[in-house]
Structure formats: structure tokens, C-alpha cells
Amino acid sequence: MNTRTVEIGVGLFVAVGIAALFMLAMQVSNLSTIGSSGGYRITATFENIGGLKVRSPVTVSGVRVGRVDVIDYDLHTFQAVVTMKIEDQYKGFPEDTSASIFTAGLLGEQYVALEPGGSMTSIEDGGRLQLTQSALVMEQIIGQFLYSMAADKKTDQPPDQKTEQQPDQQPGG
């Protein structure tokens, strides 16, 4: 085998291999979207985070602006503390932005949706969101639904107990 052919072949092989690695990094993975180490952090506390995980998306109006960075539990308030990393280009959310945990589709993964408020001051790096809405847990919803059904049936017979059902109408919260 000619030395030149060998060297060209090996050169091609290495180039193609590195190109494949590069393609995996840029085209397949999130390397291009994360932008190395940039971004700032905000935290929010939730009663219940449901199936939220580290690296779950954080969105505003459906646009992904960051990811969940850390999930922790506060032993004083007995609440989950979720730290989110928001990309630098989405700086300047109002202070009174609210955070909710939603589910994408019926069986999809859970994500944090931010809803900007009307305040003039922006939230700082490391700031905390005050308004939060926890995840909906399927069992709770079904349980409440069954309970209210049963309650509905009872109300049909003794009509004077109507006031008791009121708090159960709205699940979640």
C-alpha cells in the first residue's frame, strides 16, 4: 500500500470521525442551545413539584427560555425549592412574575411556565419568585372528582346541605 494513499485515507478517517463527533455535539445535543455557562438563576418555591426534574424546560408563552437547574427541599418551610437557569438573552422579567408547573400533553413531561406580571422592577440574578402554582397530581384530581361526585349524589336527597360542596369545586391551587 502506497504511503500517500494510507496517509490520505487516515486523514479522511480522522476528519470524518471528528466531523461526526461535531455533528453529534451541535446538531443532536443541546450544546448549541445552552451556550456554555451563561445565564442567570432565579428560584421559586412550590408546595408540590409533581414530576418536575432537573433539566426540565422553563418556558414563557411557550418559548423555552431556560432549564431547571437544581431541585431542593426546604426543611423550614417544608416546600420544594426549584432553581431555574434562564438564558442571558431573556433578562429582565418583572419582579412579580409567577411560576406554574404544567404538563405537556396528557402523558408528557412537566415543565415550569413563567407568566410575567406588571411590575416595573426586574428580577435580579438569584432572585425569588413569590407567586407559584404547584403541579397537578393526577391522583388528587381523580380523588377530588370522585369525592365531589359522591357529594353531588348525597345533595340530591337532603337538599339543605348544599353549602358544604363549595370548596371542592376548584382542584389544585
Added chain:
Amino acid sequence: MSQPVVQIRDLRFARGNRMIFDGIDLDIMPGSVTAIMGPSGTGKTTLLKLIGGQLRPLSGSIRVRGEEVQTLSRPALYRMRKRIGMLFQSGALLTDLNVFENVAFPIREHTRLPQALVRDLVLMKLEAVGLRGAAGLMPSELSGGMARRVALARAIALDPMMVLYDEPFTGQDPISMGVLVKLIRELNLALGMTSVVVSHDVREATAIADYAYLLSDGKIMNHGTPDALWGAESQWTRQFLNGLPDGPVAFHYPAAPFRDDLLGGAPR
């Protein structure tokens, strides 16, 4: 007389439970051609590997130019090996390199000579064995005799002080054999080196040797100049040199008496 190039004293070596050498004394004089002969399986090749430091003896000493081989450090051993050429029975040519590159191999590995000089050296060595025209062939395209000549050219590439020949004549047709006999003798004279020829081809080996050792059963059975050996009284020496089918070395492998074996009946 000057100091021997190789001096072996009371060498013992075993493979498994089998004693290959059981107390051997052997001297190889500078500038001589020494033949080491013996029946197959007496460890003649092993002896060469012991001299080259590829195997370690059980006990005894092997000195090459006064240096104890088994106590040499790795770099010192490699320095010593650079001064020893070895011709393997199979030739041991590197199958992925052509003839030219095979001969150039030790030169390239051990020196930093310019390409042009390497080329001249290689062509010189190939010319010496008469194969300059075959420089571009691959080892698989060579006949057995040619391969051995190429290996010989490679063995002398670094102008060694000693060349060890492992069964150089085995499996060669008469013409190749004659060529090799001539080459070994001529190179010995022309380069002033020491040659050790391990062989069981009695006629060829004794024809070129200045001195010969006969080895059998881990011992030196006889030694002397070829003429002295041909005239030796010893039964064993006669049987070996003349190739007689029976003598001190029995035709039969040791066994129970034939009659007992036939009548014993018990299958083994």
C-alpha cells in the same frame, strides 16, 4: 590464544520437567566458524536463544565478550544484541515489508543515517548475498533459499561481530545449500566475524567449521576439529556423523518388551 567470544560454563536449562542442558561447557573463539551439531530436539536452537539472552538458564554462566548475559540490564542486553546477528530457521522476515525494507529494518531502527546512505548499505548487503535484484519483492514471493539469504543480509546489516545461524541448511535444495555454505564461509572471512552454526546436516556443517561440538541428551558428547571428530573412536560419534540407523542410540524408543506389550492385552 585470545579470549573466547562466547564462554559457557556448567550451563543448566530445563523446560518443564525435562532437562535440556545438564552441565555444558563450550567456548567459541573469535574469527572461527563453530558448528554445534546434534540430533533433533537436543535444544540447539535453545542454546542460541540462551546466548542471545532471550531465555534465562537455570544455573551456570554464559559470557559474551566477558559479559555475563543473564545479569545484563535491558539496555546493555540490547547493546549486546546489536553486535550479534541471528539467522532464524524460518528466516523470520517481516512479512509486511519488502526485501529492501527488511534489510533496512535494523539500520533504520538503530541509526539515524540519511536515506541515501541507508540505501547504499542495504544494496551492499543484498549484493553480498546475490539478491540485489530482488530488493523490490515481498517475502511471500521468495523461495525458501532466497528468504534465508535475505535474512542473512539482514543479520549482517549492522556489521555484527558474531552471527548465529540456526539450522541454515535445513530444507534447502542442494544448490541453495551450496550457496549458503559458500556465503557463511566467505562472510566469515570477509567481515572477520565469528560464526556459530547450529545444524544437524553433518556434511555441510563440518565442511565449513573450524571446530565442532556434538550435543546430545543435555551433554556435550564430543568436540574437536572436524577432522578429529571424523576419526573419533566413540561409537556414538560415529553413529551420528555417519547417520547409521542403529548403534548406541537405539532404533526403538524406550518401551516395555515387545512380547509383554503384545500379550499384556490391556488397551491403553
Added chain:
Amino acid sequence: MLDLLQQLGRAALGLFQRLGRGNLFLLQTLASTPGILLRPGLVIRQLWSVGVLTLVIIVVSGLFVGMVMGLQGYNTLVDFGAEESLGVLVALSLVRELGPVVAALLFAGRAGSALTAEIGLMKATEQLSGMEMMAVDPVQRVIAPRFLAAFLSMPLLAAIFSAVGIFGGYLVGVGLLGVDDGAFWSQMQDKVDFHDDILNGVIKSIVFGFVVGWIAMFEGYDAVPTAEGVSQATTRTVVHSALVVLGLDFVLTALMFGD
């Protein structure tokens, strides 16, 4: 009964001896690897026979594995109305598992066996012994460049396998079955993490390259120098490589994705 015990004992001792020899051999190889970097020509020639010549089987297998996963994945996902996750499925399984593992198995079969046979034959024809007598260390001259080439080729081959496989999945999913082009890539980019998935896959393939190279070299170097011995060593290379790669894959997966 005692005979049986003796046999067991002998087998165990033999195994430990081999393991010991294998480790010593590895140390020797690693010690002579830096020296070989001064002679890149030797490594390049081995990269050719180890890497470039394995490329064809890697590319073809990768393409088909990706296409099959595209088909199978689509049929499963479409029941849940989640066929847009096809890209994620194909990419994650290739990058995390199939790329490194299948590439390593193919590599052991194509390059590992060839290396063992080559070195075993060099031993059988006294080429290694001859080098030693020429004061050339065969471990440095023959083993180290091949080992280094195996070690360097494996991650590249695994990456090529994954990339081609994803392309195969894309061909079938988007080209044939009509998954949305944008969703295929965007979901993939969303779910595949560079550090957790891609880098871990690369680490896996590096480990596999190291192990397969080691096994192939050692089996060749330790082979009984006869035709039969070399053929047995070649078989052992493929079998042992496959077992070790799969076993190590489990361990590595547990370490990387276990939590």
C-alpha cells in the same frame, strides 16, 4: 472427587496466571506507548488497517441500525401520538448505547481478530523473536502502535456509527414515514444533553477501544505459536471482547445513568 478439585484448582491457577500476564503486558505496552509518538508513521499505518478498513462495516451497520430503529420506533410511538419523539428515541439509544456497544462489537470482529491473527502469526513465524534478537523491542515496535491505533479509532468509529445511525433514522422517519422534519431535530436537541449523553457515550467508546485493543494485543502476543494456537487466540479475542464490552457497558451505564 479429588481429581475434580484438582482440575478446578488448576483451571483457577491458569486463569490467574493469564490475568497476571495480561496485566504485566498492559503495563509494558503503556510504558512503551509514549515512545511511539515520536514515530507517527507507524501509528498512521496501523490507523489505516485498524480504523479505515473498519469504516465500511461501521457505516453500513450504522445506517441499517438507524433505519430499523426509525421503523420500529415509529410504529410504537405512533400509537401514543408521540411520533415526533422519534428523533429523541433514535438519538438517545444510539448515542448512549448502540453507538459505542455495537461499534465495539463490530470493531472486535473486524479489527480485533485481524490484529490477534497478525501478531500471533508474527510470533509463530519468529518475527517477534527475530526483532528481539535485532535489539528491537517488539512491544514498542509492533504492539504499541497497534494498541494506540485501536484506542484512537474506537471513539471516532463509534461517533461515525451514531451519526450515520441518526441519519438512517432520519431517512426512514422523516423521508419515508412523514414525521415532521423540524420536530424530529428540535425534540432531539431538546432532550439529548451534550454532557450526560454525548460525552458519556464517547467515554464508553474510549473504554471499549482500550479494552478491545488490550485483549486483541494480548491474545496475539500470548498465542501458542502454531496454526491452531493462533486460530484459537483469534476466536478468544472476539468472544472475550464481546463479553467484556457488554459487561463493562452495564457497569458504565450504572455508573453514568444510574441515579
